[in-house]
Structure formats: structure tokens, C-alpha cells
Amino acid sequence: MLIVRPIEKKDFSALQTIAEQSGIGFTSLPQNDDLLRAKIHRSVNSFAADTDQPGDQGYLFVAEDTTTGEVVGTAGIEASVGLSDAFYHYRLGSVVHSSPELGIHKTVKTLSLCNDYTGAAELCTLFLKTSHRIGGNGRLLAKSRFLFMASHPERFGETVIAEMRGVSDEEGRSPFWQWLQEHFFDLDFPTADYLTGIGEKRFIAELMPKYPIYVNLLSAQAQDVIGQVHPATEPAIAMLKKEGFRFKDYVDIFDAGPTVECPLDQIETVRQSQSVIIRIGELAATPVDYLLANTQLSNYRAGLVRAHLHDGELYLDAEQASILGLSDGDAARCVAIPSSQ
The missing domain is CATH 2.40.40.20 (Barwin-like endoglucanases)
Structure with missing residues (x-):
């Protein structure tokens, strides 16, 4: 039988293996032993915390095969993002260029750096080993978080979000990041992704363009992946859509993957x-x-x-x-x- 339970200190080696298998683009599990230990420590403290409101807690669960004792997956929840570190997104918007005299009216899409999701709860760190992607295991791992939130809603933000992995190739190259790198950064995507995963986010504020980016100025390849998910992420976003999550024009600042959202009390598993x-x-x-x-x-x-x-x-x-x-x-x-x- 597969069960989902809070992570424990004894699960460090298993978490190492999962971090290695998850690959580039899985920001919430960097391949850094000190940070993995810190994540376990923070999760243990979060589950033990006596609180009736969302704060800087992070809950990390593991899926365990009770027959073998093997830990085969993880799933996490951040209680309320952006309280200790700025939480960045690009918001898709538009500007209108109009001249009645010349008979010109043109709408142009823009990307604006923002912190609009500060205070929201976040679903994160969902990964299941290939060997156990059978039956209802993926569904169990994903949905078990909703039952936990339904039993303890006071510990989480009223809005729940999930950042979906965007498009990148097998070497970790993101078409969206390649355009940003060419014009604003001297960092490749795997390095930028890793730095964010270990909490080094200051460079974002220092180097990201402060003014809206006109989407039509991006390369065609970068434009094509805005709001698109990595092929491996398609089952996860399909499941979230069934739960009531919707894309509201917010994308990741590195790979432009979509962020989806739903009020906690409107998540289908929570409601049912x-x-x-x-x-x-x-x-x-x-x-x-x-x-x-x-x-x-x-x-x-x-x-x-x-x-x-x-x-x-x-x-x-x-x-x-x-x-x-x-x-x-x-x-x-x-x-x-x-x-x-």
C-alpha cells in the first residue's frame, strides 16, 4: 500500500535521490545537501507548529511504499509565499497604441514583473518516481495535500497557486530564458534556476527589467512558450484543472510556465x-x-x-x-x- 506522510529526518537519502531524478527546472528541490536538510528541518518544525494562521511554514510530504519501506515521491505545500522572500511573477497584460487622426489602433501584449501572489498558499515539489507512476499513485500523492488543507484551512492562504514547469529541452535550455539571458543576464537557465532554488533571489531584483517587456519584441521561440507547460507536466496541470485551478495570466519569470490558481474552499477535492x-x-x-x-x-x-x-x-x-x-x-x-x- 502506498501512503502519504510528513517527511522525517530519516528520509534525507531518499530526498537526495528524488532531487537527482527530478532534473533541471524542478526549482523546489535543488541538488544541494545542506538545503535539502534545511527543507526537512523546516517541514518538521512546520508540522509541529501551534498556529491558527498562515505564516512562513513549508509542509513536505513523502509517498512511502509500506511493503518495501521505499520512499517513492514527494509533494509540498507552502503556507503563505512571499513573507520572507519576494515572490516574483510576470503578469501578462496589454497596452493600446492609438491615433484616431492616423486611423491606427494597436494592442500590444506586455509582461510586467510583480509580486501579486504574496500571501497565497502554494502547491510545490510534486514528484513521483517513474517506477510508481501506475494506478492511482499520482492522484493519491497530489490529492492528499488537499485533504490535509481541508482539515487545517487556518494554516494556509485563502488562494492556492501552483507554478507549472515551463518548456525547456533535455539540456535544460529554455527559449524564454535564452532571450532574457541575451538582453539582461549573463547566466544560463540551469544556473539561474539553481540559484532561485537555494534562495539566492536578490539577482532577480537587481537584474530583471523594471519596466514592462513588449512581448512582440521577444524572439518567436520565446513568444511561443509563454504560458505553455513542459510535456512532463501535462498530467499535473490536467489534474489541477479538474480541481478547479485556472490560468489567470501569470507566468514564471524564468521559463514562462503558467501559474494556476484556485480559492482554497473551491478546490474540488476540498469541496467534496x-x-x-x-x-x-x-x-x-x-x-x-x-x-x-x-x-x-x-x-x-x-x-x-x-x-x-x-x-x-x-x-x-x-x-x-x-x-x-x-x-x-x-x-x-x-x-x-x-x-x-
Whole structure:
């Protein structure tokens, strides 16, 4: 059985491996041992924090195969971005050049550097090893965060965003960044991406153009990738769109990948989930697939189970309940998983 749980100090080696496999463009997991240890330390402290409002917390989860004990994936949530470091995006807009006398009216798209998402919660660090991209594992890893947020909404910003990886080639070259590099920077994309991942963001403010960039001045290759996702990211953005996330014209400042957003209380899994009381007992003749999680913090566990729901009580077998840290009579949160998903 695959479960999702908070990361622990013992998971450092597994996180190293995941950081190596995730590759260039996966900013939230830099290949830097000190920073990976710091991420684990920050996450442990975040889960242990006694708070009723979003702050500078970062929650990092891992997916563990309970049969082998192998950690096979990660998923993260930032409680509220931009509080300790500036959080940059480009906002797509437009300007109108008009002269009635000459009969000219032209609308030009622009990119403006902004910090508009300051205070939003962010979904991040979603990665699953290729060996386990089967069945409902990816869905479990992604959606388990929503059950955690549904149980503890006071710990997160009211708007939830996700930065989607933009277009780059196998060597990590981004057409969008290549244009910026040529005109404003002397850094290649992998270096800029790495510096951001380790928290060295000052160069952004120092070197990024302060005035809007006219999109039609970019190379054709750079224009073509604005708001487009990396092929490997297409399943992730498709899942988020089903959850109600929408693109509102904000893109990443390095690869121009889209950022999508949704109010926390409007995320489909959050809206459809419900609080239940656990009952250990005989299953109905036709049990249903549920994503089930306990409501704890440091001992949070989530997994896919076969169970049946009746009058606010969820019946499941003792083995499944034990793996998820649940006993008869405990409170939990679940959401039905349609077979078509």
C-alpha cells in the first residue's frame, strides 16, 4: 500500500535521490545537501507548529511504499509565499497604441514583473518516481495535500497557486530564458534556476527589467512558450484543472510556465471531502474507493482504501485503518474516487 506522510529526518537519502531524478527546472528541490536538510528541518518544525494562521511554514510530504519501506515521491505545500522572500511573477497584460487622426489602433501584449501572489498558499515539489507512476499513485500523492488543507484551512492562504514547469529541452535550455539571458543576464537557465532554488533571489531584483517587456519584441521561440507547460507536466496541470485551478495570466519569470490558481474552499477535492467517523468492521458487498486521511499533523497519513460510507461513518478493515494510524471511533476525512479518474 502506498501512503502519504510528513517527511522525517530519516528520509534525507531518499530526498537526495528524488532531487537527482527530478532534473533541471524542478526549482523546489535543488541538488544541494545542506538545503535539502534545511527543507526537512523546516517541514518538521512546520508540522509541529501551534498556529491558527498562515505564516512562513513549508509542509513536505513523502509517498512511502509500506511493503518495501521505499520512499517513492514527494509533494509540498507552502503556507503563505512571499513573507520572507519576494515572490516574483510576470503578469501578462496589454497596452493600446492609438491615433484616431492616423486611423491606427494597436494592442500590444506586455509582461510586467510583480509580486501579486504574496500571501497565497502554494502547491510545490510534486514528484513521483517513474517506477510508481501506475494506478492511482499520482492522484493519491497530489490529492492528499488537499485533504490535509481541508482539515487545517487556518494554516494556509485563502488562494492556492501552483507554478507549472515551463518548456525547456533535455539540456535544460529554455527559449524564454535564452532571450532574457541575451538582453539582461549573463547566466544560463540551469544556473539561474539553481540559484532561485537555494534562495539566492536578490539577482532577480537587481537584474530583471523594471519596466514592462513588449512581448512582440521577444524572439518567436520565446513568444511561443509563454504560458505553455513542459510535456512532463501535462498530467499535473490536467489534474489541477479538474480541481478547479485556472490560468489567470501569470507566468514564471524564468521559463514562462503558467501559474494556476484556485480559492482554497473551491478546490474540488476540498469541496467534496467530508468528515467521517471510522468504524472497523465488515465491508459492504460493494465497497467504494476512497482517498482517506487522518486529521493529525505530524502523524498525518493518507492512502487509497476500499471502504463503504453510511450515515457519516466509514467502514474499513483493520489492516487499512492501522496503516493510516486510525482506530475505531477516530475522526478522519475522506473523498470518494470515481473509477473514471
